[in-house]
Amino acid sequence: MLNFTFSNKTRIHFGEQQISQVAKEIPLSAKVLITYGGGSIKKNGVYDQVIDALSEHKVFEFSGIEPNPSYEKSMEAIALVKQENIDFILAVGGGSVIDASKFIAAGALFNGEPWDILAKGATVEAAVALGAVLTLPATGSESNGGSVISKLSTKDKLPFMSDLVQPLFAVLDPNVMNTLPIRQLSNGVVDAYVHIMEQYLTYDVNGKIQDRFAEGLLLTLIEEGPKLFSNETTTNNNTANKYQVNANVMYSATLALNGLIGAGVPQDWATHMIGHEITAVYGLDHAQTLAIVLPRMMWEMRETKEAKLLQYADRIWNITQGDTQSRIKKAIEKTEAFFHSVQMKTRLSDYNLGEDVVDVIIEQLARHGMTQLGEKQLVTLEQSRNILLKSV
Amino acid sequence: MLNFTFSNKTRIHFGEQQISQVAKEIPLSAKVLITYGGGSIKKNGVYDQVIDALSEHKVFEFSGIEPNPSYEKSMEAIALVKQENIDFILAVGGGSVIDASKFIAAGALFNGEPWDILAKGATVEAAVALGAVLTLPATGSESNGGSVISKLSTKDKLPFMSDLVQPLFAVLDPNVMNTLPIRQLSNGVVDAYVHIMEQYLTYDVNGKIQDRFAEGLLLTLIEEGPKLFSNETTTNNNTANKYQVNANVMYSATLALNGLIGAGVPQDWATHMIGHEITAVYGLDHAQTLAIVLPRMMWEMRETKEAKLLQYADRIWNITQGDTQSRIKKAIEKTEAFFHSVQMKTRLSDYNLGEDVVDVIIEQLARHGMTQLGEKQLVTLEQSRNILLKSV
Incomplete structure (x- = not known):
């Protein structure tokens, strides 16, 4: 370890x-800004529950935060926070709304151009207090200090981290999932799965607990994830089962990216870095890009990840027979089949993208200094090129 | 869930x-009280490391905290904290030192007789700030708000809980284990194991992650625990392996009792309640009592715990053949054999205690209102009597 x-x-x-x-988590004296996205929370009852809970508070609203939340939109909210002297932000949404709210919380108290937090790694020295009501399980953003923001004008998608923007509390009510579209459920399961893989599929450091x-x-995602899409679970006369799924x-x-499973072990994140570029240029959903890149990443890096790949094959898929190569191959096939079982596609061509994508993404990676990715910095641009070529 | x-x-x-x-965790302005036990930290280098780290701080010391820490000794420390206006307590030790330090932290700022916190469940409304340097992995006290204190004069051993006494930080250096006596290592492994079982072996609520x-x-304790006692691990030329174990x-x-695995699931704790009485009257180490009670508790409550017992048999011990009764029996035998493999005895008679113990402990349980224990309150005094009788 x-x-x-x-x-x-x-x-x-x-x-x-x-x-x-x-209501109990936010001081009554606070001026609260509720941040949200396209308005689905007004249809599924979450907005009403939040407004009810905050009936005694002074509340402002900021809506319209996009998937892959933008710097440009966030800057509008930062202006509002400054103008109204907001001292508590309540993000009501999924990872995009929470990520944007983190950037808003930091940017509003930042001395300078907030873009520098992302582009230059400028230190966050203060942030507006933040809480979250999660409406889409996926990114884990509700209980960590990470955020990814896109600049539309330059097609940059960049992350920042700060303890100061980690939500003080997060409400997770599984019933909010009942009204989510299939695409968002697929995204959520795959995003969580790949977050775990980024912290697990590296090399052995005796982190047995991790x-x-x-x-x-x-195993929980493999057992429960597909049930989200089965008729048996989604019929209304099976409410209790559905709630448990x-x-x-x-x-x-949430546990996939709250720091727990990554503490004391190496971490990879190469799949994410390549995926971010695909989203930035072609607009695919974040999880869609992960499902495309991960299987080829596993194969491309099979030598340096061999021991963990075999452990993964054994403990997750009960694959213990055959030579090393064939066991790894089978485990990757199982992974890809699992993605399909949660209605997620795994090829660039599924989104009408072809080989011409490869040069574009490689150029993006080069421009962002992503030339040595992964837990051992062994994913060079050549490896990334191979991965992308095979992912068409 | x-x-x-x-x-x-x-x-x-x-x-x-x-x-x-x-050094970084405790404000330089703080008056620090270092609390510890019988002085083993002066032999194993931990004391020197702590004193070195706090060379810039104003430091006081309080030593002599006993295993099963007493109210009486804690009251001496409370007097010192008040007299010197201590504003940070650094517990350097195992669960006993940390538990005592929690009671000291709460008692020093308590308005009234501190024993009421334990005996009457009086609310803790303030506590001195607390940190911990762990020297004996076992109780999990370093990252929770629980504490158990014994009153020597009345043979009462009682718990209290408060977020206010949860350590702000805890240092876990695995090297401190190198100088621990075998008895303390055995205690640590068994204590952790039974903590997990108290939160796991109840009934199914679909807490799949928990x-x-x-x-x-x-599984980690079963794989690694026995290595603490094997010559292969303990020879000096295998330092890296030993460190990892x-x-x-x-x-x-630590993870066994930091709240994580118990959140969202029922909890038992009947084994602990019976064990506490054995320690209070006969002075056995806490973990020794748990290893005696747990196997008989599992058998006595086998009907209400059936589903979880079978899951435990399957996932922990690969027992999948035979009828329900025989699978449960085998799993309990495996559990007891595991305790033996970490050099822990599992019978009252191993400590020269006989059937006359039973009435004494039942009377203690009755006196403390422990007449309906466990996750479903089904462990009556009759069940406790059966368990104790079979544990001789």
Whole structure:
């Protein structure tokens, strides 16, 4: 196990009827900005529950945050926060709304041009207090300090991290998943799965607990994820079962990226870096890009990841027979089949993209300095090119 | 999955040379009280590392905290904290020192007789800030808000819980285990194992992640625990391996009782309640009592715990053949054999205690209102009597 420092301050309120907890979590004296996206929260009842809970608070609203939230839109919210002296931001949405809210929280108190936080790694020294009501389990953003923001004008999609923007609390009510479109459920399951893989599929450092926890989350997603899409689960006369499936998927996604399974072990993230570029240029959903890149990443890096790939094959898919190459191949096929089982496609060509994508993405990676990715910095531009070529 | 609220504020500094982190964690302006036990930290170098780290701080010391820490000794420390206006307590030790330090932290600012916190469940409304340097992995006390204190004069051993006494940080350096006596290593492994079982072996609420995490910790303890006692691991020319065994056991013990695996699932704790009485009257080590009670508890409550017992048999011990009764029986035998493999005895008679113990312990349980224990309150005094009788 590697040395590490870990804590997670976000208070998770998990379960039915938990949205009312926001009333206790936000000081009555606070001027609250509720941030959200395209308005689905007004259709599924979440908006009403939040407004009810905050009936005693002074509340402002900022809506229209996009998927792959933009710097440009966030800057509008930053202006509002400054103008109204907002002192608490409540993000009501999925990873995009929460990520944008983190950037808004940091940017509003940043001394200078907030883009520097992303482009130059400028230190965040203060941030507006932040809480979250999660409406889409996927990114884990509700209980970590990470955020990814896109600049539309330059097609840059860049991350930043700060403890100061980690939500103080997050409400996870599995019932919010009942009204999600299939595409968002698919995205959520795949995003969580690949987050786990980025922290698990590296090399062995005797992090036995971290391995077991990662495997536990993968197995839960494999068992429960496909049920989100089965008629048996989605019929209305099976509400209790459906709630439990939602609950296990939702909690898996949070635990996948709250720092726990990555503390004390190496981390990869090469699949994410390549995926981000595909989203930035071609607009695919984040998880769609991950499902395309990961299987080819696993194969391309099979030598340096061999021991973990064999452990993954064994403990996740019960593949113990055959030579090393064939076991790895089977485990990758199983992974891709799992993505298909949660209605996720795994090829660039599924989105009408062809080989011409490859040069464009490689140029993006070069421009962003992504020339040595992965846990051992062994994913060079040549490897990325191979991965992309095979992913068509 | 049940509704839950969970967070854990304790910042874990894990690994070699991490004790130096205490310098950054404790404000320079603080008057620090270092609390410890019988002085083993002066022999194994931990005391020197702590004193080095706090060379710029104003430091006081309080030593002599006992195993099963007493109210009486804690009251001496409370007097010192008040007299010197201590504003940070650094517990350097195992669960006993940390538990005592929690009571000291709460008692020093308590308005009234501190024993009421334990005996009457009086609310803790303030506590001195607390940090921990762990020297014995076992109780998990370093990252939770629980504490158990014994009153020597009345043979009462009682718990209290408060977020206010949860350590702000905890340093876990696996090297501190190198100088621990075998008895303490045995205690640590068994204590952690039974903590996990108390949160796992109840009834199914679809807490699939909690189950997987609990099983992951159990499997890690089963794989790594016995290595603590094997010559292969303990020879000096195998330092790296030994460190990794220590690390996985130490981290398992912390995760066993930091709230994570118990959030969203029912909890039992009947074995602990019976065990506490045995320690209070006969002075057995806490873990020794757990190893005696747990196997008989599993058998006595086999009907209400049936589904989980079969899952435990399957996932932990690969027992899938035979009828229900025989699978449960085998799983319990395996559990008891595991305790033996970490040099822990599992019978009252191993400590020269006989059937006359039974009435005494039942009377203690009755006196403390422990007449309906366990996750379904089904462990009556009659069940406890059966368990104790079969545990001789």
